[in-house]
Each structure stands twice: as structure tokens, then as C-alpha cells.
Amino acid sequence: MTPSFTFRSTYYGGQLQDGLFVDQGLFRNTGELSIDIRPPVIERLWSKNGTKWKHVIEPEVVYRYVTGVNAFGKLVRFDEDDTLTDTNEFQYGFTQRLFRRDANGRTEELVTWKLTEKYFFDPTFGGALVPGQRNVFETLDQLTPFAFADTERHFSPIVSDLTIEPGKRYDSEFIVNYDPVRDKLTAIGGLAKLKPYSESFLTLAYFSTVNLPVNPVPVPPNFEQRSNQVRAMIGYGDVNRRGWNAAFGASYDITEQTFQNQLAEGSYNTSCCGIGFEIRRFSFGNIRNEDLYMGVFRIANLGSIGNLRRQEKIF
Numbered sequence: 462m463t464p465s466f467t468f469r470s471t472y473y474g475g476q477l478q479d480g481l482f483v484d485q486g487l488f489r490n491t492g493e494l495s496i497d498i499r500p501p502v503i504e505r506l507w508s509k510n511g512t513k514w515k516h517v518i519e520p521e522v523v524y525r526y527v528t529g530v531n532a533f534g535k536l537v538r539f540d541e542d543d544t545l546t547d548t549n550e551f552q553y554g555f556t557q558r559l560f561r562r563d564a565n566g567r568t569e570e571l572v573t574w575k576l577t578e579k580y581f582f583d584p585t586f587g588g589a590l591v592p593g594q595r596n597v598f599e600t601l602d603q604l605t606p607f608a609f610a611d612t613e614r615h616f617s618p619i620v621s622d623l624t625i626e627p628g629k630r631y632d633s634e635f636i637v638n639y640d641p642v643r644d645k646l647t648a649i650g651g652l653a654k655l656k657p658y659s660e661s662f663l664t665l666a667y668f669s670t671v672n673l674p675v676n677p678v679p680v681p682p683n684f685e686q687r688s689n690q691v692r693a694m695i696g697y698g699d700v701n702r703r704g705w706n707a708a709f710g711a712s713y714d715i716t717e718q719t720f721q722n723q724l725a726e727g728s729y730n731t732s733c734c735g736i737g738f739e740i741r742r743f744s745f746g747n748i749r750n751e752d753l754y755m756g757v758f759r760i761a762n763l764g765s766i767g768n769l770r771r772q773e774k775i776f
Contacts, residue, residue, distance in 0.1 A: 463496070465495045466492070467495075469490070470489070473486065473487040473488075475537060476535040476536065477536070491545065494527075497523050498522040498524075511563070512563050513561070513562040515558075515559070515560040517558045518557050519555060520555045521553070523553075524551055525550050526549050527546070527547055527548045528587070530546050530587055533587065541599060544597055547583065554576050554577030555575075557575075573626075574622070574623045576621050580615055581614070594673070595611060605638055618648075619640075620638055621639070623635045629656075630655075631653075645671075647670065648668070660706075663693075663695050664692075666691070668688070669688065689716050690714055690715070694710030696708030703732065704729065707728075711724075724739065724742070726739040726740075732761070734760045736759070737767075738754075738757075739754075756768065
């Protein structure tokens with residue numbers, strides 16, 4: 462059992478009032494208590510044909526209490542730090558791991574399966590939740606990348622995340638969200654990454670989600686109740702690899718029958734510095750429709766100059 466306490470103090474130079482920005486300062490002082498409980502791990506070892514196997518089950522329970530956000534609706538959402546809300550919750554679940562060691566002593570974590578859920582004692586998150594719309598909070602994003610909160614609820618979806626990595630050259634991941642409140646699957650995702658030769662890679666992904674809010678009245682523009690997206694990316698190298706590196710990708714919306722995002726990134730690195738550039742095309746109807754051109758000059762162990770930030774790199 463590992464308890465921890467965190468205090469944060471954040472000053473905002475402006476705030477939102479009735480949806481409009483007001484040049485009036487605001488302090489956010491929050492306290493967070495977290496208790497991480499890790500019960501004993503269950504494991505089993507066996508051998509077959511010179512290969513050793515190990516199956517591990519790791520249960521976990523985490524209690525988290527955050528208070529002091531209070532005026533969430535007044536905070537300007539600049540990045541993920543500003544989505545912190547009051548919360549009183551339990552997260553519980555388990556992680557199963559399957560390890561393999563061959564006759565040559567090479568060891569790998571072949572399969573990882575995590576199953577988890579959260580229970581919210583305060584379904585309004587200190588009054589931050591707005592019914593009838595998509596709510597994005599830090600505590601929800603930590604559980605699953607697929608939004609699910611458009612109404613008050615005590616139970617989150619049950620999140621299943623299965624990863625299979627044989628030999629580290631073929632990676633696959635399958636994510637499923639089952640919502641016990643709606644009694645249905647609300648998100649299904651699959652991703653496969655292949656590394657067929659040297660530094661080359663190919664990534665294919667498919668995601669199907671139920672969009673929020675459910676059955677809105679009136680229906681917002683460009684709104685589809687279900688989202689079906691296919692993504693593909695092909696490339697060679699890595700952002701820090703010496704020499705030339707390149708990657709190309711696209712996202713296609715099956716429901717809308719249109720490309721949502723196309724991108725291309727290239728870079729060239731030497732022992733001391735490197736350059737990078739990227740072109741992105743966004744096509745989200747009236748929501749976002751634009752082209753972006755970004756570049757960066759990097760100096761090893763010192764920093765970078767440009768508008769291609771590290772969080773936006775696609776390698």
C-alpha cells in the first residue's frame with residue numbers, strides 16, 4: 462500500500478465567463494490524495510521443448526481523491542493539465558503477462574492483457590460535468606482515450622487492452638470498451654505494426670466508436686452517431702536516427718467516405734544536429750479544414766528551433 466499527497470497551485474492570467482474570455486486572473490489550488498494498493502502477484506512457471514514460460518497476474522486497486530478545482534467552467538483549456546477536475550474514485554482491475562525465454566536465453570514479454578474499470582463516488586466531478594455533451598477530463602483520459610461521459614454515472618466502461626509482441630518485430634494491440642451503463646460495446650480498436658526490413662515499418666489501425674452525445678437534439682453539424690476510421694502509415698527510420706528518415710500516413714472515415722488527415726514527415730540527422738519538416742492536411746468539414754507546414758532545426762543535447770514540436774512527431 463503506497464499513499465501519496467500532491468498539492469498544486471496554478472495561476473491563470475484570464476478566465477471564461479459565459480463562454481467568453483475575460484482578462485481577469487484566477488488561482489487554482491488543488492490537493493490530491495492517492496492510495497495505490499497492490500495485492501500479492503500470482504504467477505506460474507513451466508517449460509516445454511526447451512522454452513520456459515511464465516504467466517503472471519497482477520491485481521491492482523487505486524483510490525484517488527482530488528479537491529479544490531471548484532470553478533472548472535472558468536478555466537481556459539490550454540492543454541491536458543487544465544482538464545484536472547475534482548474526483549473521488551476507485552480504479553480496480555488486473556494485468557496478465559505472458560513471458561517467454563527460449564533455449565538461447567532471449568526473454569520477451571509476449572502477451573499483455575489489462576482489464577480495468579473505475580467507480581466514481583462523485584458522478585458530477587465537483588460540478589464540472591455538463592450533461593448532454595462530450596466531457597473530457599484528466600481522470601477519464603487516464604482510463605481510456607475514447608470519450609464516454611455525457612451524463613452522470615458511477616461506473617466507467619470496462620476497458621480491455623490486449624497487446625501481443627512476438628519478437629518485437631510484429632506488434633499488435635486490441636482495445637475494447639464495454640459500457641455497463643448502456644449495456645453495449647462503445648469502442649473497438651485494433652492496431653498492427655510490422656517491421657519487415659531494417660528500419661522500415663508499416664502501421665495499420667481501425668477504430669469504431671459511438672460518438673457523444675448519444676442521439677443529440679438538435680443534431681450538431683457534421684455529426685455522425687458512429688465513427689469508423691481506418692489509418693495507415695508507412696515509414697523508414699526514427700526521429701533521432703542518423704541519416705534520412707521519412708514517414709507517410711493517412712486516415713479515412715468510412716462513414717463519411719472521406720480522408721480526414723494526410724501527413725508526410727521527413728528528417729535528416731548528423732552527429733551534431735538535424736533538420737525536420739512535416740506537411741499535414743486536415744479535412745473535418747466545418748470543424749477544421751486546413752494545411753499545416755512545419756519545420757525544425759535540432760542541435761544535439763541543446764534544443765531545437767522551429768514549430769514542429771516533439772509531441773507532434775509521427776515516428
